[in-house]
Amino acid sequence: MSAPTLVVENGVLVTMDGDRLVRGWLGIAGDRIVALAEGAAPPAPGARRVDARGGYVRPGFVSAHQHSMDALLPGSAARARAFPDWLFGVHYAEVLGHGPERAAEAARRTAAGLLRAGVTTVVGCWGVGDAGSARSRECLAATVEVARASGLRWVLAPITGDRLPAAWAADLARIAAADARVRPDGLTTSTDTALAFTAHAMEADGEGVTVWPCAELPEMASDGLLRGLASLAEHSGGWVTTHLSASPDGARGAVDRVLGANPAGRVLGAHLTHAEPAELARLARAGAGAAHCPSSTMLGGGSTSALGRVREAGLPVGLGLDNGSLNGTADMVLEMRHALMFDRVAGTTGRRVDAETVLRMATCEGAVAIGRPDLGVLRVGAAADVVVVDTSGEHWRPRTDPAAAMVFQERAGDVTDVVVGGRVLMSAREPVPAQ
Ligand SMILES: [Zn+2]
Known part of the structure:
Protein backbone atom coordinates (compact mmCIF):
# COMPACT_ATOMS: atom_id res chain seq x y z
CA MET A 1 0.00 0.00 0.00
CA SER A 2 1.31 3.45 -0.84
CA ALA A 3 1.36 5.78 2.16
CA PRO A 4 -1.65 8.12 2.16
CA THR A 5 -0.96 11.74 1.35
CA LEU A 6 -4.51 12.73 2.28
CA VAL A 7 -6.54 11.32 5.19
CA VAL A 8 -10.28 11.87 5.70
CA GLU A 9 -11.03 10.93 9.30
CA ASN A 10 -13.65 10.88 12.06
CA GLY A 11 -16.50 10.16 9.66
CA VAL A 12 -19.36 7.79 9.10
CA LEU A 13 -18.29 6.37 5.74
CA VAL A 14 -21.34 5.62 3.59
CA THR A 15 -19.26 3.51 1.24
CA MET A 16 -21.96 2.38 -1.27
CA ASP A 17 -19.88 -0.81 -1.34
CA GLY A 18 -22.81 -3.09 -0.66
CA ASP A 19 -24.39 -1.63 2.48
CA ARG A 20 -21.08 -1.27 4.24
CA LEU A 21 -21.02 1.54 6.78
CA VAL A 22 -17.67 2.30 8.39
CA ARG A 23 -17.16 4.58 11.38
CA GLY A 24 -13.61 5.51 10.66
CA TRP A 25 -11.29 6.97 8.06
CA LEU A 26 -9.91 6.59 4.57
CA GLY A 27 -6.51 7.30 3.06
CA ILE A 28 -5.77 8.60 -0.42
CA ALA A 29 -2.58 8.45 -2.47
CA GLY A 30 -2.45 9.86 -5.98
CA ASP A 31 -5.95 9.62 -7.44
CA ARG A 32 -7.01 6.44 -5.59
CA ILE A 33 -8.32 5.36 -2.20
CA VAL A 34 -5.54 3.25 -0.69
CA ALA A 35 -6.87 2.56 2.82
CA LEU A 36 -10.25 2.46 4.54
CA ALA A 37 -10.83 1.25 8.07
CA GLU A 38 -12.82 1.51 11.29
CA GLY A 39 -11.71 3.65 14.18
CA ALA A 40 -9.14 6.39 14.52
CA ALA A 41 -6.78 7.07 11.62
CA PRO A 42 -3.16 6.13 12.27
CA PRO A 43 -0.45 8.78 12.06
CA ALA A 44 0.49 9.51 8.46
CA PRO A 45 3.54 11.73 8.44
CA GLY A 46 3.24 14.63 6.04
CA ALA A 47 -0.34 13.77 5.01
CA ARG A 48 -3.01 16.47 4.74
CA ARG A 49 -5.94 15.67 7.06
CA VAL A 50 -9.64 16.39 6.62
CA ASP A 51 -11.71 16.11 9.80
CA ALA A 52 -15.27 14.96 9.03
CA ARG A 53 -16.29 15.76 12.66
CA GLY A 54 -18.66 12.84 12.87
CA GLY A 55 -20.46 13.71 9.62
CA TYR A 56 -21.08 11.49 6.63
CA VAL A 57 -18.31 10.73 4.18
CA ARG A 58 -19.67 9.57 0.85
CA PRO A 59 -18.51 9.09 -2.73
CA GLY A 60 -18.98 12.01 -5.12
CA ILE A 370 -21.63 5.60 -17.54
CA GLY A 371 -19.08 2.78 -17.76
CA ARG A 372 -17.00 3.86 -14.74
CA PRO A 373 -17.51 1.30 -11.94
CA ASP A 374 -14.46 2.73 -10.14
CA LEU A 375 -16.50 5.87 -9.33
CA GLY A 376 -19.41 6.32 -6.93
CA VAL A 377 -18.01 4.00 -4.28
CA LEU A 378 -15.60 4.24 -1.34
CA ARG A 379 -13.35 1.21 -1.40
CA VAL A 380 -9.64 0.55 -1.66
CA GLY A 381 -8.68 0.89 -5.33
CA ALA A 382 -11.63 3.14 -6.25
CA ALA A 383 -11.16 6.66 -7.56
CA ALA A 384 -10.59 9.15 -4.75
CA ASP A 385 -13.79 11.18 -5.24
CA VAL A 386 -14.86 11.84 -1.67
CA VAL A 387 -17.39 14.24 -0.17
CA VAL A 388 -17.77 15.23 3.48
CA VAL A 389 -21.27 16.15 4.67
CA ASP A 390 -21.80 18.16 7.85
CA THR A 391 -24.57 16.45 9.81
CA SER A 392 -24.49 18.76 12.83
CA GLY A 393 -27.50 20.85 11.73
CA GLU A 394 -30.85 20.62 13.50
CA HIS A 395 -32.45 19.21 10.32
CA TRP A 396 -30.39 16.02 10.71
CA ARG A 397 -32.02 15.07 14.01
CA PRO A 398 -33.19 12.49 14.68
CA ARG A 399 -31.84 10.20 12.01
CA THR A 400 -31.76 6.45 11.70
CA ASP A 401 -31.02 4.91 8.32
CA PRO A 402 -28.18 6.78 6.52
CA ALA A 403 -29.73 6.35 3.04
CA ALA A 404 -33.06 7.78 4.16
CA ALA A 405 -31.24 10.59 5.99
CA MET A 406 -29.13 11.49 2.95
CA VAL A 407 -32.16 11.56 0.68
CA PHE A 408 -34.64 13.29 3.00
CA GLN A 409 -32.55 15.31 5.45
CA GLU A 410 -29.43 16.46 3.63
CA ARG A 411 -29.42 20.01 2.29
CA ALA A 412 -27.11 21.19 -0.49
CA GLY A 413 -25.26 23.54 1.89
CA ASP A 414 -24.24 20.63 4.11
CA VAL A 415 -21.35 19.64 1.84
CA THR A 416 -18.13 20.92 3.44
CA ASP A 417 -15.25 19.17 1.66
CA VAL A 418 -14.92 17.76 -1.85
CA VAL A 419 -12.03 15.69 -3.14
CA VAL A 420 -11.85 14.65 -6.81
CA GLY A 421 -9.16 12.27 -7.99
CA GLY A 422 -7.22 12.97 -4.80
CA ARG A 423 -7.33 16.77 -5.26
CA VAL A 424 -9.09 18.86 -2.64
CA LEU A 425 -11.48 21.15 -4.56
CA MET A 426 -13.49 22.42 -1.59
CA SER A 427 -12.39 22.75 2.01
CA ALA A 428 -14.57 23.91 4.92
CA ARG A 429 -17.24 25.06 2.40
CA GLU A 430 -14.76 27.20 0.44
CA PRO A 431 -13.67 26.31 -3.11
CA VAL A 432 -9.93 25.72 -3.24
CA PRO A 433 -8.23 27.54 -6.14
CA ALA A 434 -6.46 25.23 -8.60
CA GLN A 435 -2.75 24.76 -7.90
ZN1 LIG B 1 -30.89 16.27 -22.05
Whole structure:
Protein backbone atom coordinates (compact mmCIF):
# COMPACT_ATOMS: atom_id res chain seq x y z
CA MET A 1 0.00 0.00 0.00
CA SER A 2 1.31 3.45 -0.84
CA ALA A 3 1.36 5.78 2.16
CA PRO A 4 -1.65 8.12 2.16
CA THR A 5 -0.96 11.74 1.35
CA LEU A 6 -4.51 12.73 2.28
CA VAL A 7 -6.54 11.32 5.19
CA VAL A 8 -10.28 11.87 5.70
CA GLU A 9 -11.03 10.93 9.30
CA ASN A 10 -13.65 10.88 12.06
CA GLY A 11 -16.50 10.16 9.66
CA VAL A 12 -19.36 7.79 9.10
CA LEU A 13 -18.29 6.37 5.74
CA VAL A 14 -21.34 5.62 3.59
CA THR A 15 -19.26 3.51 1.24
CA MET A 16 -21.96 2.38 -1.27
CA ASP A 17 -19.88 -0.81 -1.34
CA GLY A 18 -22.81 -3.09 -0.66
CA ASP A 19 -24.39 -1.63 2.48
CA ARG A 20 -21.08 -1.27 4.24
CA LEU A 21 -21.02 1.54 6.78
CA VAL A 22 -17.67 2.30 8.39
CA ARG A 23 -17.16 4.58 11.38
CA GLY A 24 -13.61 5.51 10.66
CA TRP A 25 -11.29 6.97 8.06
CA LEU A 26 -9.91 6.59 4.57
CA GLY A 27 -6.51 7.30 3.06
CA ILE A 28 -5.77 8.60 -0.42
CA ALA A 29 -2.58 8.45 -2.47
CA GLY A 30 -2.45 9.86 -5.98
CA ASP A 31 -5.95 9.62 -7.44
CA ARG A 32 -7.01 6.44 -5.59
CA ILE A 33 -8.32 5.36 -2.20
CA VAL A 34 -5.54 3.25 -0.69
CA ALA A 35 -6.87 2.56 2.82
CA LEU A 36 -10.25 2.46 4.54
CA ALA A 37 -10.83 1.25 8.07
CA GLU A 38 -12.82 1.51 11.29
CA GLY A 39 -11.71 3.65 14.18
CA ALA A 40 -9.14 6.39 14.52
CA ALA A 41 -6.78 7.07 11.62
CA PRO A 42 -3.16 6.13 12.27
CA PRO A 43 -0.45 8.78 12.06
CA ALA A 44 0.49 9.51 8.46
CA PRO A 45 3.54 11.73 8.44
CA GLY A 46 3.24 14.63 6.04
CA ALA A 47 -0.34 13.77 5.01
CA ARG A 48 -3.01 16.47 4.74
CA ARG A 49 -5.94 15.67 7.06
CA VAL A 50 -9.64 16.39 6.62
CA ASP A 51 -11.71 16.11 9.80
CA ALA A 52 -15.27 14.96 9.03
CA ARG A 53 -16.29 15.76 12.66
CA GLY A 54 -18.66 12.84 12.87
CA GLY A 55 -20.46 13.71 9.62
CA TYR A 56 -21.08 11.49 6.63
CA VAL A 57 -18.31 10.73 4.18
CA ARG A 58 -19.67 9.57 0.85
CA PRO A 59 -18.51 9.09 -2.73
CA GLY A 60 -18.98 12.01 -5.12
CA PHE A 61 -22.33 12.06 -6.89
CA VAL A 62 -22.50 11.29 -10.61
CA SER A 63 -24.78 13.40 -12.80
CA ALA A 64 -25.30 10.99 -15.68
CA HIS A 65 -26.97 13.47 -18.02
CA GLN A 66 -26.74 17.23 -18.00
CA HIS A 67 -26.53 20.34 -20.17
CA SER A 68 -24.48 23.31 -19.03
CA MET A 69 -24.96 25.84 -21.82
CA ASP A 70 -28.33 27.19 -20.65
CA ALA A 71 -27.20 27.47 -17.03
CA LEU A 72 -27.57 31.27 -17.11
CA LEU A 73 -31.36 30.96 -17.40
CA PRO A 74 -32.33 29.26 -14.15
CA GLY A 75 -36.03 29.05 -13.53
CA SER A 76 -36.97 29.84 -17.11
CA ALA A 77 -39.10 26.70 -17.33
CA ALA A 78 -41.66 28.73 -15.39
CA ARG A 79 -42.48 30.80 -18.49
CA ALA A 80 -42.57 27.95 -21.03
CA ARG A 81 -45.20 25.42 -20.13
CA ALA A 82 -45.16 23.29 -23.30
CA PHE A 83 -42.00 21.33 -24.10
CA PRO A 84 -41.39 22.82 -27.60
CA ASP A 85 -41.74 26.35 -26.17
CA TRP A 86 -38.99 25.55 -23.72
CA LEU A 87 -36.73 23.61 -26.12
CA PHE A 88 -36.82 26.14 -28.96
CA GLY A 89 -38.01 29.35 -27.31
CA VAL A 90 -35.86 29.14 -24.18
CA HIS A 91 -32.99 26.67 -24.67
CA TYR A 92 -32.12 27.14 -28.33
CA ALA A 93 -32.99 30.86 -28.31
CA GLU A 94 -30.29 31.22 -25.64
CA VAL A 95 -27.52 28.90 -26.81
CA LEU A 96 -27.67 29.84 -30.51
CA GLY A 97 -26.54 33.31 -29.45
CA HIS A 98 -23.64 32.18 -27.27
CA GLY A 99 -20.15 33.46 -27.85
CA PRO A 100 -17.17 32.07 -25.97
CA GLU A 101 -17.57 34.42 -22.98
CA ARG A 102 -21.17 33.41 -22.30
CA ALA A 103 -20.35 29.74 -22.92
CA ALA A 104 -17.52 29.95 -20.39
CA GLU A 105 -19.75 31.74 -17.89
CA ALA A 106 -22.46 29.07 -18.25
CA ALA A 107 -19.87 26.34 -17.72
CA ARG A 108 -18.44 28.16 -14.68
CA ARG A 109 -21.92 28.50 -13.16
CA THR A 110 -22.49 24.79 -13.75
CA ALA A 111 -19.16 23.80 -12.23
CA ALA A 112 -19.72 25.94 -9.15
CA GLY A 113 -23.15 24.40 -8.58
CA LEU A 114 -21.88 20.86 -9.00
CA LEU A 115 -19.02 21.43 -6.57
CA ARG A 116 -21.31 22.89 -3.88
CA ALA A 117 -23.63 19.91 -4.26
CA GLY A 118 -20.80 17.38 -4.06
CA VAL A 119 -21.36 16.19 -7.65
CA THR A 120 -17.91 15.17 -8.86
CA THR A 121 -18.68 13.58 -12.24
CA VAL A 122 -20.91 15.02 -14.93
CA VAL A 123 -21.86 13.77 -18.38
CA GLY A 124 -22.52 17.04 -20.16
CA CYS A 125 -24.28 16.92 -23.50
CA TRP A 126 -22.89 20.09 -24.95
CA GLY A 127 -24.03 22.30 -27.77
CA VAL A 128 -24.55 25.90 -28.86
CA GLY A 129 -26.02 24.97 -32.26
CA ASP A 130 -24.25 25.51 -35.61
CA ALA A 131 -21.97 22.52 -34.87
CA GLY A 132 -18.67 22.95 -36.66
CA SER A 133 -18.93 26.73 -37.13
CA ALA A 134 -16.16 29.03 -35.93
CA ARG A 135 -18.52 30.19 -33.15
CA SER A 136 -19.21 26.63 -31.98
CA ARG A 137 -15.50 25.82 -31.95
CA GLU A 138 -14.69 28.93 -29.90
CA CYS A 139 -17.49 28.13 -27.45
CA LEU A 140 -16.29 24.54 -27.19
CA ALA A 141 -12.70 25.61 -26.50
CA ALA A 142 -13.93 28.03 -23.81
CA THR A 143 -16.03 25.29 -22.20
CA VAL A 144 -13.19 22.77 -22.24
CA GLU A 145 -10.93 25.29 -20.53
CA VAL A 146 -13.48 25.85 -17.74
CA ALA A 147 -14.21 22.12 -17.40
CA ARG A 148 -10.51 21.32 -17.09
CA ALA A 149 -9.85 24.12 -14.62
CA SER A 150 -12.82 23.03 -12.48
CA GLY A 151 -11.06 19.81 -11.45
CA LEU A 152 -14.36 17.92 -11.74
CA ARG A 153 -14.63 14.80 -13.90
CA TRP A 154 -16.29 16.14 -16.98
CA VAL A 155 -17.55 14.08 -19.90
CA LEU A 156 -18.26 16.50 -22.72
CA ALA A 157 -20.51 15.12 -25.44
CA PRO A 158 -20.86 17.53 -28.37
CA ILE A 159 -24.44 17.37 -29.64
CA THR A 160 -24.86 16.71 -33.36
CA GLY A 161 -27.71 16.09 -35.76
CA ASP A 162 -28.02 15.93 -39.55
CA ARG A 163 -31.81 16.12 -39.90
CA LEU A 164 -34.82 17.52 -38.08
CA PRO A 165 -37.62 15.26 -36.85
CA ALA A 166 -40.77 15.82 -38.93
CA ALA A 167 -42.77 16.10 -35.70
CA TRP A 168 -40.89 19.30 -34.81
CA ALA A 169 -41.64 21.22 -38.01
CA ALA A 170 -44.83 23.04 -37.03
CA ASP A 171 -43.71 24.08 -33.52
CA LEU A 172 -40.26 25.09 -34.69
CA ALA A 173 -41.66 27.21 -37.55
CA ARG A 174 -44.16 28.88 -35.21
CA ILE A 175 -41.54 29.73 -32.58
CA ALA A 176 -38.92 30.83 -35.14
CA ALA A 177 -41.48 33.18 -36.72
CA ALA A 178 -42.01 34.86 -33.35
CA ASP A 179 -38.37 35.01 -32.21
CA ALA A 180 -35.51 35.90 -34.56
CA ARG A 181 -32.98 34.25 -32.24
CA VAL A 182 -34.42 30.83 -33.09
CA ARG A 183 -32.76 29.68 -36.34
CA PRO A 184 -33.96 26.21 -37.37
CA ASP A 185 -30.91 25.79 -39.64
CA GLY A 186 -28.65 26.15 -36.57
CA LEU A 187 -29.94 22.89 -35.11
CA THR A 188 -28.44 20.55 -37.71
CA THR A 189 -25.49 20.29 -40.09
CA SER A 190 -24.42 17.92 -42.83
CA THR A 191 -23.32 14.45 -41.77
CA ASP A 192 -19.70 15.21 -42.67
CA THR A 193 -19.67 18.44 -40.67
CA ALA A 194 -21.20 16.68 -37.64
CA LEU A 195 -18.53 13.98 -37.74
CA ALA A 196 -15.70 16.44 -38.36
CA PHE A 197 -16.83 18.60 -35.42
CA THR A 198 -17.04 15.53 -33.16
CA ALA A 199 -13.54 14.43 -34.22
CA HIS A 200 -12.29 17.97 -33.57
CA ALA A 201 -13.88 18.00 -30.10
CA MET A 202 -12.32 14.64 -29.30
CA GLU A 203 -8.87 16.17 -29.68
CA ALA A 204 -9.56 17.80 -26.27
CA ASP A 205 -9.90 14.37 -24.63
CA GLY A 206 -7.60 13.98 -21.60
CA GLU A 207 -6.54 15.88 -18.45
CA GLY A 208 -9.86 15.57 -16.62
CA VAL A 209 -12.08 16.01 -19.69
CA THR A 210 -13.42 13.02 -21.61
CA VAL A 211 -15.16 13.55 -24.94
CA TRP A 212 -17.93 11.26 -26.15
CA PRO A 213 -19.74 11.43 -29.49
CA CYS A 214 -23.40 12.41 -29.18
CA ALA A 215 -26.43 12.52 -31.43
CA GLU A 216 -28.98 14.91 -29.96
CA LEU A 217 -31.67 12.34 -30.77
CA PRO A 218 -31.51 9.22 -32.95
CA GLU A 219 -34.40 10.75 -34.90
CA MET A 220 -32.11 13.72 -35.63
CA ALA A 221 -29.38 11.43 -36.99
CA SER A 222 -29.11 9.47 -40.22
CA ASP A 223 -27.83 5.90 -39.99
CA GLY A 224 -24.59 7.21 -41.51
CA LEU A 225 -24.18 9.70 -38.67
CA LEU A 226 -24.99 7.10 -35.99
CA ARG A 227 -22.42 4.71 -37.48
CA GLY A 228 -19.82 7.46 -37.83
CA LEU A 229 -20.24 8.56 -34.22
CA ALA A 230 -19.99 4.93 -33.08
CA SER A 231 -16.75 4.41 -34.92
CA LEU A 232 -15.27 7.60 -33.43
CA ALA A 233 -16.21 6.32 -29.96
CA GLU A 234 -14.76 2.90 -30.66
CA HIS A 235 -11.53 4.48 -31.83
CA SER A 236 -11.14 6.46 -28.59
CA GLY A 237 -12.43 3.76 -26.24
CA GLY A 238 -15.29 6.03 -25.20
CA TRP A 239 -19.06 5.66 -25.26
CA VAL A 240 -21.74 7.42 -27.23
CA THR A 241 -24.69 9.14 -25.65
CA THR A 242 -28.04 10.35 -26.92
CA HIS A 243 -31.51 11.30 -25.74
CA LEU A 244 -33.17 7.95 -26.37
CA SER A 245 -36.89 7.20 -26.79
CA ALA A 246 -37.75 10.47 -25.10
CA SER A 247 -41.02 10.93 -27.04
CA PRO A 248 -43.56 8.47 -28.48
CA ASP A 249 -42.73 9.50 -32.08
CA GLY A 250 -39.01 9.48 -31.50
CA ALA A 251 -39.05 6.08 -29.84
CA ARG A 252 -40.10 4.26 -33.01
CA GLY A 253 -37.14 2.08 -34.02
CA ALA A 254 -34.68 4.28 -32.12
CA VAL A 255 -33.24 1.63 -29.81
CA ASP A 256 -32.62 -0.80 -32.68
CA ARG A 257 -30.98 1.91 -34.80
CA VAL A 258 -28.68 2.94 -31.94
CA LEU A 259 -27.78 -0.66 -31.05
CA GLY A 260 -27.33 -1.46 -34.76
CA ALA A 261 -24.60 1.19 -34.89
CA ASN A 262 -23.17 0.24 -31.46
CA PRO A 263 -23.48 -3.55 -31.12
CA ALA A 264 -21.01 -3.54 -28.20
CA GLY A 265 -23.56 -1.52 -26.21
CA ARG A 266 -21.23 1.29 -25.15
CA VAL A 267 -24.23 3.59 -25.12
CA LEU A 268 -25.67 5.88 -22.47
CA GLY A 269 -29.32 6.59 -23.24
CA ALA A 270 -30.99 9.51 -21.50
CA HIS A 271 -34.67 9.35 -20.54
CA LEU A 272 -35.89 6.12 -22.24
CA THR A 273 -39.39 7.19 -21.25
CA HIS A 274 -41.11 5.59 -24.23
CA ALA A 275 -38.89 2.54 -24.82
CA GLU A 276 -40.67 -0.82 -24.87
CA PRO A 277 -39.68 -3.47 -22.30
CA ALA A 278 -38.19 -5.67 -25.07
CA GLU A 279 -36.06 -2.75 -26.27
CA LEU A 280 -34.88 -2.05 -22.73
CA ALA A 281 -33.97 -5.72 -22.35
CA ARG A 282 -31.89 -5.53 -25.56
CA LEU A 283 -30.08 -2.45 -24.25
CA ALA A 284 -29.40 -4.22 -20.95
CA ARG A 285 -28.07 -7.35 -22.66
CA ALA A 286 -25.74 -5.22 -24.78
CA GLY A 287 -24.30 -3.55 -21.65
CA ALA A 288 -25.73 -0.06 -22.13
CA GLY A 289 -26.56 2.41 -19.36
CA ALA A 290 -29.52 4.68 -18.69
CA ALA A 291 -29.85 8.21 -17.32
CA HIS A 292 -33.06 9.22 -15.57
CA CYS A 293 -33.87 12.90 -15.12
CA PRO A 294 -36.99 13.18 -13.00
CA SER A 295 -36.98 16.96 -12.38
CA SER A 296 -36.68 17.91 -16.04
CA THR A 297 -39.11 15.21 -17.14
CA MET A 298 -41.72 16.52 -14.71
CA LEU A 299 -41.06 20.16 -15.68
CA GLY A 300 -41.35 19.19 -19.33
CA GLY A 301 -44.84 17.90 -18.59
CA GLY A 302 -43.93 14.20 -18.52
CA SER A 303 -46.59 12.08 -16.87
CA THR A 304 -44.82 8.71 -16.94
CA SER A 305 -41.80 7.63 -14.93
CA ALA A 306 -39.97 4.91 -16.87
CA LEU A 307 -37.76 4.15 -13.90
CA GLY A 308 -39.45 0.90 -12.84
CA ARG A 309 -39.48 -0.44 -16.40
CA VAL A 310 -35.85 0.47 -16.99
CA ARG A 311 -34.75 -1.13 -13.72
CA GLU A 312 -36.89 -4.21 -14.31
CA ALA A 313 -35.04 -4.70 -17.61
CA GLY A 314 -31.76 -4.75 -15.68
CA LEU A 315 -30.27 -1.54 -17.05
CA PRO A 316 -28.02 0.35 -14.63
CA VAL A 317 -29.55 3.79 -14.07
CA GLY A 318 -27.89 7.05 -13.14
CA LEU A 319 -29.61 10.29 -12.19
CA GLY A 320 -29.13 13.34 -14.41
CA LEU A 321 -29.63 16.97 -13.42
CA ASP A 322 -30.32 17.76 -17.10
CA ASN A 323 -30.73 21.40 -18.16
CA GLY A 324 -29.68 24.38 -16.10
CA SER A 325 -32.69 26.25 -17.49
CA LEU A 326 -35.04 23.58 -16.18
CA ASN A 327 -33.25 22.53 -13.05
CA GLY A 328 -31.06 25.40 -12.00
CA THR A 329 -30.10 24.24 -8.55
CA ALA A 330 -27.70 21.38 -9.45
CA ASP A 331 -29.00 19.78 -6.30
CA MET A 332 -28.60 16.00 -6.47
CA VAL A 333 -30.28 15.51 -3.10
CA LEU A 334 -33.42 17.13 -4.51
CA GLU A 335 -33.04 15.02 -7.66
CA MET A 336 -32.98 11.84 -5.55
CA ARG A 337 -36.15 12.95 -3.78
CA HIS A 338 -37.79 13.79 -7.09
CA ALA A 339 -36.84 10.37 -8.48
CA LEU A 340 -38.52 8.72 -5.53
CA MET A 341 -41.62 10.91 -5.61
CA PHE A 342 -42.06 10.81 -9.41
CA ASP A 343 -41.75 7.02 -9.33
CA ARG A 344 -44.46 6.76 -6.65
CA VAL A 345 -46.83 9.03 -8.55
CA ALA A 346 -46.11 8.07 -12.14
CA GLY A 347 -44.36 4.69 -12.11
CA THR A 348 -45.62 2.17 -14.62
CA THR A 349 -44.69 -1.13 -13.00
CA GLY A 350 -45.20 -2.80 -9.65
CA ARG A 351 -41.62 -1.96 -8.77
CA ARG A 352 -40.98 1.24 -6.83
CA VAL A 353 -37.65 2.64 -5.70
CA ASP A 354 -36.68 3.39 -2.11
CA ALA A 355 -34.15 5.80 -0.59
CA GLU A 356 -31.32 3.28 -0.78
CA THR A 357 -31.97 2.74 -4.50
CA VAL A 358 -32.02 6.41 -5.46
CA LEU A 359 -28.84 6.97 -3.44
CA ARG A 360 -27.23 4.14 -5.43
CA MET A 361 -28.42 5.74 -8.67
CA ALA A 362 -26.72 8.99 -7.66
CA THR A 363 -23.49 7.15 -6.81
CA CYS A 364 -22.37 3.57 -7.61
CA GLU A 365 -25.13 2.57 -10.01
CA GLY A 366 -24.85 5.86 -11.89
CA ALA A 367 -21.12 5.19 -12.19
CA VAL A 368 -21.79 1.77 -13.76
CA ALA A 369 -24.37 3.36 -16.08
CA ILE A 370 -21.63 5.60 -17.54
CA GLY A 371 -19.08 2.78 -17.76
CA ARG A 372 -17.00 3.86 -14.74
CA PRO A 373 -17.51 1.30 -11.94
CA ASP A 374 -14.46 2.73 -10.14
CA LEU A 375 -16.50 5.87 -9.33
CA GLY A 376 -19.41 6.32 -6.93
CA VAL A 377 -18.01 4.00 -4.28
CA LEU A 378 -15.60 4.24 -1.34
CA ARG A 379 -13.35 1.21 -1.40
CA VAL A 380 -9.64 0.55 -1.66
CA GLY A 381 -8.68 0.89 -5.33
CA ALA A 382 -11.63 3.14 -6.25
CA ALA A 383 -11.16 6.66 -7.56
CA ALA A 384 -10.59 9.15 -4.75
CA ASP A 385 -13.79 11.18 -5.24
CA VAL A 386 -14.86 11.84 -1.67
CA VAL A 387 -17.39 14.24 -0.17
CA VAL A 388 -17.77 15.23 3.48
CA VAL A 389 -21.27 16.15 4.67
CA ASP A 390 -21.80 18.16 7.85
CA THR A 391 -24.57 16.45 9.81
CA SER A 392 -24.49 18.76 12.83
CA GLY A 393 -27.50 20.85 11.73
CA GLU A 394 -30.85 20.62 13.50
CA HIS A 395 -32.45 19.21 10.32
CA TRP A 396 -30.39 16.02 10.71
CA ARG A 397 -32.02 15.07 14.01
CA PRO A 398 -33.19 12.49 14.68
CA ARG A 399 -31.84 10.20 12.01
CA THR A 400 -31.76 6.45 11.70
CA ASP A 401 -31.02 4.91 8.32
CA PRO A 402 -28.18 6.78 6.52
CA ALA A 403 -29.73 6.35 3.04
CA ALA A 404 -33.06 7.78 4.16
CA ALA A 405 -31.24 10.59 5.99
CA MET A 406 -29.13 11.49 2.95
CA VAL A 407 -32.16 11.56 0.68
CA PHE A 408 -34.64 13.29 3.00
CA GLN A 409 -32.55 15.31 5.45
CA GLU A 410 -29.43 16.46 3.63
CA ARG A 411 -29.42 20.01 2.29
CA ALA A 412 -27.11 21.19 -0.49
CA GLY A 413 -25.26 23.54 1.89
CA ASP A 414 -24.24 20.63 4.11
CA VAL A 415 -21.35 19.64 1.84
CA THR A 416 -18.13 20.92 3.44
CA ASP A 417 -15.25 19.17 1.66
CA VAL A 418 -14.92 17.76 -1.85
CA VAL A 419 -12.03 15.69 -3.14
CA VAL A 420 -11.85 14.65 -6.81
CA GLY A 421 -9.16 12.27 -7.99
CA GLY A 422 -7.22 12.97 -4.80
CA ARG A 423 -7.33 16.77 -5.26
CA VAL A 424 -9.09 18.86 -2.64
CA LEU A 425 -11.48 21.15 -4.56
CA MET A 426 -13.49 22.42 -1.59
CA SER A 427 -12.39 22.75 2.01
CA ALA A 428 -14.57 23.91 4.92
CA ARG A 429 -17.24 25.06 2.40
CA GLU A 430 -14.76 27.20 0.44
CA PRO A 431 -13.67 26.31 -3.11
CA VAL A 432 -9.93 25.72 -3.24
CA PRO A 433 -8.23 27.54 -6.14
CA ALA A 434 -6.46 25.23 -8.60
CA GLN A 435 -2.75 24.76 -7.90
ZN1 LIG B 1 -30.89 16.27 -22.05
